[in-house]
Amino acid sequence: MHLKPLLGLAALAVAVLGSPHAYAQAADQPAYGSELQGFEYPYPVAHYHFTSQGQELDMAYLDVKPQSPNGQIAMLLHGKNFCAATWEGTIKALSEAGYRVIAPDQIGFCKSSKPERYQFTFQQLAGNSRALLASLGIERSIVVGHSTGGMLAMRYALMYPDAVDRLVLVDPIGLEDWKAKGVPWLSLDGWMQRETRVSADSIRAYERATYYADTWDPSYETWVQMLAGMYRGPGRAAVASSSARLYDMIATQPVFYEFEKITPPTLLMIGDKDTTAIGKDTAPPEIRKMLGNYPVLGKEAVKRIPHAQLIEFPDLGHSPQIQAPGRFHEALLAWLKHPETGASQVK
Template structure:
């Protein structure tokens, strides 16, 4: 049998509220729950998981319902409240009473919902380039509600040249990070019929996944846990003005803007992101 260490990355499947979730874990110590962004998976957090484990934390990173290798029930299953309940249930399944919660992009919105709806579970909060602080284009909010339009738009997004365009918008220095392998992975993900069904469902039931539409926007003032907002200064998906809107809604939060960085600070500015994260969590 191969020996394991505290920093060994482990993959397992956990049943929460009747849904099967893929979860990556590593480390021992205070727990950090890592919530990924739209379309991607917990794999985006692997360097962060390893960094946290080496620093004496237990990192838990699930594939969100509808993404990665977790269940994809479709329909009206995807709501901010359900994601919050699943995050709280996942912590309970690991025997964790309270955790520090880190959310990127869509995961930032899920982290906020978890903090509002299950405050007893959240000790500290970090949101990075978070969704929820700007209005998305109409076709993203309503495309799934119109016959054939949602599926047509989602199908278009899977073409390699469209994947390349989306990735170029995600990085301040795209030529350094965009590889043929990354484009191929993005094309395969967006070409997956189940992932596409998730995307259409999220559009069709957008209000239930929106901070404002779900009624959680007016409750952001209930977030009193120590909070840090991290943002890439060159984020073209959720521009840096969204960071200042997040700061306005979470006035006690610490705001850190990372220069020469796009939408994925844990990838494009990994050293600075991890330094800020560890400093804050400690």
């Protein structure tokens, strides 16, 4: 099948989505720029300027230094529908415990550049993240990844094992190979068509079902509007084009077959009510019901990853750090302090 050029993807978004200003006014909801201009982050935003694939890029990031440093640094990697800002509670918990926290917005996401011609790979994003830390004089760190950030964290640990002190995977996607299980391939045009249907209502419904296990708190709405606002703004075509290519990256670049090569001490933190699986809705019904079974996936993964431990939250969904921050951060900090025994102490 012939794929449109990437510029054509952006043009398709403009054609189908129509006027972003009209949409924002009709919905009476916030509209943000393509780099999330207008949305306030909980900590000051810094910028790392670098060249990649022949393009000048800007990676936004948070660098939160603790009042009483313990000498350790944690890099937090956000998920597909998340940003550095959604780590707000975790940044606070870690910094109060003495950790310096670096939380980047990956290229293609949130407040960072969204280049029209960029080959998104987990290796490239890992390399960008490593270069960011190097620019700050950081050689080693704890790496914490959530959702798609969990896939990225695993790739980072595989590429730079000597730079990772400990690895924490929070409901990471990629614990199964969706394509191998029967999820149909989707072209870039197909992912872009899906992007044209994104709205605050669709985001909210999906997050309620998977991220928060069919529960809802008004505080979650901030993160719905953060994402939806970029689809209402003047840069919505660039946002949709980046998102489509990122979904293609996730669907076609499994890390599943390399778990045995992950060497740092690793903690899996799994909300058992999570059902996330990329492309699940496109699979035949008999396949769909087999996907995203996180209680099984977590147990299978921890057997394959050397030096790994598992903490399960039976009543939580895809985002336990947001849904139950007190319990989550207590468990995280206990393991970081005692990685040999911390998981066993969590009730």
